[in-house]
Amino acid sequence: MSPSRYPWLLLLLLLAAPSAYGQEWRATQGDIAVLTHQGATSVTVFGQPWPLRPQADGTVQAWVGVDIARKPGDYPVRWRDGNGIATDRLTIQPGHFRLSRITVKKSMAVFDRDQLKRIRHDQQLLRDSYRKQLDIHSDFHFIGKPVNSIVSTPLGARRIVNGEPRSPHSGIDIAAPAGTPITLPAAGVVLLTAAMYLNGNTVVVGHGDGLVEIFSHLQKTDVHEGDKLPAGAIIGEVGATGRATGPHLHWGVRFAGARVSPDALLQGGKQ
Ligand SMILES: [Zn+2]
Numbered sequence: 001m002s003p004s005r006y007p008w009l010l011l012l013l014l015l016a017a018p019s020a021y022g023q024e025w026r027a028t029q030g031d032i033a034v035l036t037h038q039g040a041t042s043v044t045v046f047g048q049p050w051p052l053r054p055q056a057d058g059t060v061q062a063w064v065g066v067d068i069a070r071k072p073g074d075y076p077v078r079w080r081d082g083n084g085i086a087t088d089r090l091t092i093q094p095g096h097f098r099l100s101r102i103t104v105k106k107s108m109a110v111f112d113r114d115q116l117k118r119i120r121h122d123q124q125l126l127r128d129s130y131r132k133q134l135d136i137h138s139d140f141h142f143i144g145k146p147v148n149s150i151v152s153t154p155l156g157a158r159r160i161v162n163g164e165p166r167s168p169h170s171g172i173d174i175a176a177p178a179g180t181p182i183t184l185p186a187a188g189v190v191l192l193t194a195a196m197y198l199n200g201n202t203v204v205v206g207h208g209d210g211l212v213e214i215f216s217h218l219q220k221t222d223v224h225e226g227d228k229l230p231a232g233a234i235i236g237e238v239g240a241t242g243r244a245t246g247p248h249l250h251w252g253v254r255f256a257g258a259r260v261s262p263d264a265l266l267q268g269g270k271q
Helices: 007-016 113-131
Strands: 024-028 032-038 042-045 052-054 059-065 073-081 084-093 099-102 150-153 158-161 172-175 181-183 188-196 200-208 211-218 234-237 248-255 258-260
Touching: 024 032, 032 042, 032 073, 032 084, 042 059, 059 073, 059 248, 113 188, 113 200, 113 211, 188 211, 200 234, 211 234
Parallel strands: 024 084, 099 158
Antiparallel strands: 032 059, 042 073, 052 059, 073 084, 150 172, 172 248, 181 234, 188 200, 200 211, 211 248, 248 258
16 A cells, blocks of 8 residues: 555544644844744743743743853743643754853952952842742843944953953943943832942842842942832943943843843834
């Protein structure tokens, strides 16, 4: 029995073959991926839930953070909808992250016990702030960058500090003169203000749904923990506090812990 004699049989076999995945999505390390599904009520990717936004056309958008170090490969996207569970595939492609070599004074590259203790304390403060639950929701839209100037070091740059490899750059460095005002890209709540050893004067703002922004090396901070700020509020001034080779803003965006690019937020989800 050959398929050419029984074309209907081949068609039947093809229709009956179980498809492993529904839709196929692609994203790159460091992206915020915007996926859609009709009637979705929840979604799980990378073993964790992500926020959903219903659209006017009846589809539902899911916003998913892909950390800069997320291993490239295929991941299941599990939607729950009115019919049960549907599974899509998300393929993560490697990002193209350039090398960044910086030379700093020894006290900013090799640390004694007290400095290490302070650095670990700073890191813990940051991690705790990222986890704070807020009673507001993000609309996943940034009105603009906090400072309009040249990017001196992009997200994910592989850092070499005084010849030693370090963890990849967790944000975007924007070079600007000291004193340049820093504008908040979206409404949010100030989760942390602190003077840190490496990050200098730092402000963390939460937008809800696990979306957080970090601003570091500030010369001056104009806000306090707990402040509720509108989009466009001035949070402080660009400076060179902490480990900085010159005045710049280190701007980090974290989404449910993932270190991500703000590009999708600046486009308001229109990809
Ligand atoms: Zn930086």
